[in-house]
Amino acid sequence: MKELFSKDTWQEIFGSIQKNRTRTIITMIGVLWGIFIYITLAGAAKGLDNGFEKAFASISSNSLFIWGQYTSLPYAGYKARRGIQLKTTDVAIIKKRVPEIEFIAPRNVRGVFGSAGGNIIRGSKSGTYAIYGEYPEYIKIATTKVFDGGRFINQSDMDQSRKVCVIGERTVEELFDIDEDPIGEYIAINNISFKVIGVHKFVQGGGFGDDGDIYIPFVTFKDLFNTGENVGFFMMSAYDNVDVVKVEKEVKTVLKDIKDINPKDDEALGGFNLGKVFKDTANFVDGLSFLSLVVGIATILAGVIGIGNILLISVKERTKEIGIRRALGATPRQIRNQIITESVFLTILSGIIGIILGTLVLYGINVATEDLSDFPYTNPTVPLKFIFGALALMIILGTLIGTLPAQKAVSIKPIDALREE
Amino acid sequence: MQNFIKTYMINIKGLHKSYQMGSNSLHVLKGIDFEVKEGELVAIMGSSGSGKSTLLNIIGMLDNYDKGSYELDNVVIKNMDETKAANYRNKFLGFIFQSFNLINYKTALENVILPLYYQGVDRKTREAKALKYLDDVGLKNWATHMPNELSGGQKQRVAVARAMVAEPKVLLADELTGALDSKTSKEVMDLIQKINEKGKTILVVTHEEDIARMCKRIVRLKDGVIVEDKKITQKKAL
Numbered sequence: 001m002k003e004l005f006s007k008d009t010w011q012e013i014f015g016s017i018q019k020n021r022t023r024t025i026i027t028m029i030g031v032l033w034g035i036f037i038y039i040t041l042a043g044a045a046k047g048l049d050n051g052f053e054k055a056f057a058s059i060s061s062n063s064l065f066i067w068g069q070y071t072s073l074p075y076a077g078y079k080a081r082r083g084i085q086l087k088t089t090d091v092a093i094i095k096k097r098v099p100e101i102e103f104i105a106p107r108n109v110r111g112v113f114g115s116a117g118g119n120i121i122r123g124s125k126s127g128t129y130a131i132y133g134e135y136p137e138y139i140k141i142a143t144t145k146v147f148d149g150g151r152f153i154n155q156s157d158m159d160q161s162r163k164v165c166v167i168g169e170r171t172v173e174e175l176f177d178i179d180e181d182p183i184g185e186y187i188a189i190n191n192i193s194f195k196v197i198g199v200h201k202f203v204q205g206g207g208f209g210d211d212g213d214i215y216i217p218f219v220t221f222k223d224l225f226n227t228g229e230n231v232g233f234f235m236m237s238a239y240d241n242v243d244v245v246k247v248e249k250e251v252k253t254v255l256k257d258i259k260d261i262n263p264k265d266d267e268a269l270g271g272f273n274l275g276k277v278f279k280d281t282a283n284f285v286d287g288l289s290f291l292s293l294v295v296g297i298a299t300i301l302a303g304v305i306g307i308g309n310i311l312l313i314s315v316k317e318r319t320k321e322i323g324i325r326r327a328l329g330a331t332p333r334q335i336r337n338q339i340i341t342e343s344v345f346l347t348i349l350s351g352i353i354g355i356i357l358g359t360l361v362l363y364g365i366n367v368a369t370e371d372l373s374d375f376p377y378t379n380p381t382v383p384l385k386f387i388f389g390a391l392a393l394m395i396i397l398g399t400l401i402g403t404l405p406a407q408k409a410v411s412i413k414p415i416d417a418l419r420e421e
Numbered sequence: 422m423q424n425f426i427k428t429y430m431i432n433i434k435g436l437h438k439s440y441q442m443g444s445n446s447l448h449v450l451k452g453i454d455f456e457v458k459e460g461e462l463v464a465i466m467g468s469s470g471s472g473k474s475t476l477l478n479i480i481g482m483l484d485n486y487d488k489g490s491y492e493l494d495n496v497v498i499k500n501m502d503e504t505k506a507a508n509y510r511n512k513f514l515g516f517i518f519q520s521f522n523l524i525n526y527k528t529a530l531e532n533v534i535l536p537l538y539y540q541g542v543d544r545k546t547r548e549a550k551a552l553k554y555l556d557d558v559g560l561k562n563w564a565t566h567m568p569n570e571l572s573g574g575q576k577q578r579v580a581v582a583r584a585m586v587a588e589p590k591v592l593l594a595d596e597l598t599g600a601l602d603s604k605t606s607k608e609v610m611d612l613i614q615k616i617n618e619k620g621k622t623i624l625v626v627t628h629e630e631d632i633a634r635m636c637k638r639i640v641r642l643k644d645g646v647i648v649e650d651k652k653i654t655q656k657k658a659l
Contacts, residue, residue, distance in 0.1 A: 008538055019526040324522045327483065329511020329539040329587070331504045410503075415483040418518065 013342050020314065027310040028350035030303030035351045035390055038296020039358025039382055044365070045288040047380025052281045054378050062240065063141050064248045064273035066255065067233035075262035084259055084268050086231040088218075094234070097254045100242045103140045106231040108133035108221050113232075118214060121188040122175040129171055129212045131189060133221025133232075141237040144209070150183050150198025157197075157217045164220075165189065166198040170211040189214065190224060233270075244275025300394060304347055308401030311343055315405040315412075322409050323417020336406040343402025344395055351394045355387060429492070430591060430622045431457040431480060436489035438475055449475045450486070451645035457591075457624065462617040462655070464633035465626045467642035474595065476642065477626045481514055481593050482506045494590050511539055515584030519596035521576040523568040529579045530555060530564040536587040547586075554582040558612060574605035581612055585621075592616070592623040598632055610635045610658035631656075 017024050068084030088106050095101055111117025111130030118131035138144075139152040146152050146166060157164050167175075167182065176182050182196045194216065222228060238247045248271045255261070261268040315322070322335060362380045438450040449472045457463055467473040478484035479491065482498060491498045493513055501509065515536075516522075523532045530551055537547035555561050558578040568576055577597060584592055594613065598606035610632060617623050617637075625636055633639050634656045641649040 008544070012538075015526055015531075320522070321524055324524060325535070325539070326507065327481070327510065327516050327522075328536045328583070329507050331507040331539070333504065334507075334539060413483070415478050418483070418522065 009338070009341060012338055013345055016318070016338075016342065017346070023310060023314060024346065027307050027346055028353070030306035031300060031347050031350040031394065032303070032354040032357070034296065034299035034301070034303035035354030035394070036358045036361075037299045038292065038390060039355055039387070040361050041292030041296060042289065042386060043358065043362040043380040043382045045285060045292050046382060047362070047366070047378060048288065049282075049285040050378040050380070052285060062242065062244050062275050063235060063237040064244055064251075064271065064275065065233055065235055066248070066251055067270045068259075069268055069270045071261055071265055072267035073262035073265040075265065076260040078260060084255075084261065086234060086255070088229045088231055090231070090234075090255065090258065093258055094236075094251055094254055098247060098250045100238045100247045100250070101236050102239045103137040104234060104236045105135040105137040105141055106218060106233075107135075107138065107235055108218065108225070108227055108230070108232040110225060118189045119191075120171070120175065120214070121191075122185070125175045127171070127174050127212075129168070129214050130210060131221065131224075132213060132215045133218040133225075133227070134215045135218050138215070138235065141235055142209075145201040146198040147201060149181070150196075152198055152200075153215060153217045158219050161219045161223060162217060163192060163194045164197045164217065165194040166200050166215040167196055168200055168211045168213050171214060172199055174212075189216070192224065238275075244273045245279075248273050296390070297393065300351075300390065301397065303350070304394065304397040304401050307343055307346055307398065308404050311339065311402065311405040312408060315339065315409045318409075319412055319417045322412055323414045326412075326414035327418065332410040336403075336410050339406035339409050340399055340402035343405070344398040347394045347398030348391065351391060355390075358382075428458060429456045430459045430461070430494055431455065431624075432490075432492040432495075433480075434490045436476075436479065436491060437487045438472075438479065438484070439487055449645055450479075452489070453642075453645075453647060455640065455647065455650075457622060459590075459622050460617070460620050462614070462623045462637045463625065464636035464639045465624060465642065466628060466630075466633050466639055468628065470644075471642040472645045473626050473642045477593055477595055477624065480591075480624065481516060482510050507539075511536055511587060513590045515587065515589040515592045517577070517580050517584050517592065517594040517597045519599035521568070521573075521580045521600070523576055523579060523583075525568050528565050528567055529560060529571065529575075532568070532579055533583045533586050536583065540587060551582070551586055554586045555579070557585070558582045572605075573601050574608055577601060577605075577609050578612060581609070581616070585616065590622060592621055594623065594625045596627055597625065598627070598629065606632065607658045614655070614658055 066086070068086050071078065071080050071082045071084065074080050086106070091104050091106060095104055109115070109130060109132045111128070117128045120127050120129055134153055136152065136154050136158065139146070150166065152166055153164065156162075165187070167187070172182050175187060176185070182199060185196050186193050187196060188194070200213070200215070216224070234251075236247075236251070238244050252269050252271060253263070255269055256263055256265070259268070325335060359382075362382075366380055433453055433455040436450055436453040436455075437448070440447045440449060453476060455476075465473045465476065475484065479486050480493070482501065485500065493509070496509070498509070523529075524535070527535070530548070533551040533555055534547050537550060542550070552561065552564060555564055558581055560575060560578055560582070563571060563575060563579075568579070571579065580597075592613075597613075598609055601609060613623060613625070614635060625632065627633055634653065635658050636653070637655045638652050639649070640647055
């Protein structure tokens, strides 16, 4: 171990490495390429992971949507093709019978799914935006944020059917002057005056959400569009660590029960849960990370074997030199250590260069994709522990593969080595 | 008593060595009795196949022997493991080869340093020491030159310096003039004689009669036995 830190050891190693530059460089390229591939792949997988995470950030991953469709099977005296209408009264029943549900927000909307949006007027400016009737719970499920200074719809807005609204960033830009504070101002939605109580932050990738969406209290929406107790769809979130896919099934079972739907009817209720999509994506990214790990390790392994191979040839080439060293009093251990240290040194040096090159490529890709907001690729990084893991792996492999030529070098008898003329 | 023990630098009795060549056994040394006192300059002669190189290899601990005994400076040399042999070689023996055997990517000085490096001598000491020995062979000014920048005679003198630097008890020279012209051979032999005059024990394996005459004693081998062992009047190389 002492030898590792002695200047002489390194002089010996640099001497023999410099002696044959071409061999050294070709040897190093193998490992360099391996670690480069590994870093680039692992970083790209991480970037994709980050990208997906960002894309899903607008809605918590344990949330799900349920809506009514048309039955496909006759049941309890009803014919098939019956439309299913969700009601606000379903909420209490679902909450009671599916305890895994943390929040449930009935929602109605005008302006998406083919319906006409609200006609919004403020002074001389006007526009058409999607109008949502929301429960206060919505803000706890979606990760939509309301800018400081404003607020989301609360229970007393609901109780008093207040004509208040939360508008989007784009709406602010289009209906208000620059530097004008929209909070407390009034806008007309379908000719009825609403007070702006908040501005919500637009988050990219939030399903059918938009930066122009206008949220008003569910009860106010009911009065405005005459929807009664009808609910367009339910948005729910389950408690953490609950299987959202299972929760969706349970909710559907409850709804089938109270809506007299055939338990075997899979058409009557529509559902979508991000948990499943999220899980699929996470699995996909995990798979990708694993793949990059396997490919990386395999390539590193191939590179290290290359180093061993070339060292083996070089030991053959250096038979005489080793013989001379032995005749001059080098112990087998000294010879062995020199070869192994050479192997490990070459492995690590090429590994570090590979890491640097891989990082540069990742940086390049990051810069190139920064402006592509549709491309799910953000901040490609390789965790330090993976890098250190790769380095540790290289040290171990370098040592192991170095022992082969080292053993060969030691097995050379000085007399045989010197006889080779 | 002390004097008696120190009598022989090399003491070989009834030495036998065979090589296995497949199913055949080649009996190379067939009972060698051979003593060398401290300060002797001995030429070992013989045609190829006489066993002279094998004898030198055994003396140099580069090879093992089958039967008999070998003492180097009163230490029994028998079945040593490689590490111990390396240490003994390093401390007791200096080698000079026909083909110089310098490491071609090291300077003259670095080549001379090598035995001291393996001894674990610290950097400054071994550089100073190596430089002194290079000076002794007249190559101080060539210290930073690579072997391919040196003439054959210079290379062999570097090799001599390298063999001497660890201050061994015995110098073993294997056909040291074999690759040199006669003028250079004489210069190198002059160097050997001077080193011997300072008291160093030297064994020279050669097949050249005039080189052998520059030693103080000639031992002739034939078919694995010593056929002649006589003291001679040394002829000065220069």
